[in-house]
Amino acid sequence: MIGRLSLVALGLVTALPAAAQTGAAAVEVPVLSRAVARGQLLGQDDFASEPRTPAQARNALPVGDAVGKETTRLLPAGTVVRANDVIAPRLVRRGEPVTITIRSAGLAIATGGRALASAGAGEMVRVVNLSTNRTLDAVVEGPDAVRVTAP
Helix, strand or coil, rough: CHHHHHHHCCCCCCCCHHHHHHCCCCCEEEEEECCEECEECCHHHEEEEEEEEEHCCCCECCHHHHHHCCCCEEEEEEEEEEEEHEEEEEEECCCCEEEEEEEEECCCEEEEEECCCCEECCEEEEEECCCCCEEEEEEEEECCCCEEECC
């Protein structure tokens, strides 16, 4: 009788699915259907469902939670997306121009600036006021728009 080890050594056994190798039941999990570059937004059509072992499926992000998020790194096709693979979309990017607005008692003043970091909606970001060359802490309000609170 030829054992499994002998068959593997002879190259007669092909790779078994991971679930069959570990004896664990396969779990349907959302995976990327295509490679996604760093900084791209995920859409509903970027996902497919594939069987994976429970260990591989651990901490998998549901499709609904991942759609609309921006990737933090290159994610190859077949990757199980986890929370640390995505972030809120960056509305302000490092080195790009921004509009700095300050509002106080019905008065709004806007000026040009440059972002010193990337940030998403509602996040704090440091910006440089281009007219005074001062560094300010601001809150991201929208695409290329930040708000500084009045002292």
